Amino acid sequence: MPELPEVETVRRRLEPVLTGRRFERVEISDPRLVRPHEPDEVAAELQGERVASVERRGKYLILRFETDRVLLIHLRMTGSLRHSSAGLDDDPHRRALVKLDDGSDVAYRDVRRFGTWLLLEPGELDAYLAPRLGEEPLDAPFTAARLGQLLARRRAPVKAALLDQRTLAGMGNIYVDEALWRAKIHPLRPAESLEPNELRRLHRAVRTSLEHGLARQGSTLRDYKLPDGASGSMQHEFKVYGRGGEPCDRCATPIAKIRVAGRGTWFCPTCQPEPQAASSSSSVPSRSSRQSSV
């Protein structure tokens, strides 16, 4: 499923082929893609727009037009974009098709139809994204201290807090599990309970996990593909995700699977020790756990 490394990979590949190109013709074949708007109306609005830039924020792909309108694309679970100058094969899961002014095509495919296209007028983007998205985990403002602030006074499991896009924009089920394994933190630990040294480890681990994914063009489990149809290769390097029963790379303990925040969650029971059973004094662990300047 496309998370930050996958969406950023798509962005990097689309940027050179889309920038400066005009949307010659647009077909939206699945009304759900643009709901509650009418597909034909959205397609008509997009026709004639010329791409000024291809950006990303969290898991959103942002096509900014020269008119300052924006097409906000979210791939959700199974969305993918394909670009070709040599025609495209038929695809029963195609939900939209854009013909560019250089004769090439961009096709949007989405088996499970969770993905969305939203056309925003100039100035509407920030108001849309601001309440939904937190820190970009690969950008400079994201520090261990900032992570501490974001997790402070949050009793939810750290895994749930990291999946919340208002904490870190772009983390998903795969990279959260991978980061928690790297940081040696149990997914059920209350977010507010992390000690400063754990926050430093987690900060480091989030970045390392995302950078590894980015370096391998993301992970292709089934549906995610690069715009030229190639697959990512990060799926071969998962430490825990989807590896229940296999030995931990660090200690050989079989990887365990539980359910956290409604998501399949894999971790090493030895490297990522169980949080203390919640007792009467669990809400305020100690003075020392309050971070000040990490």
Added chain:
DNA sequence: CTTTTTCCCTGGACGC
């Protein structure tokens, strides 16, 4: 306010 649950979708895996 925070946190949890439900829902949307389809196809692949699995049991019988």
Added chain:
DNA sequence: TGCGTCCAGGGAAAAA
């Protein structure tokens, strides 16, 4: 082989 059931999960919305 064919059917029924479960599972995968991002994020909006509803419920707690």
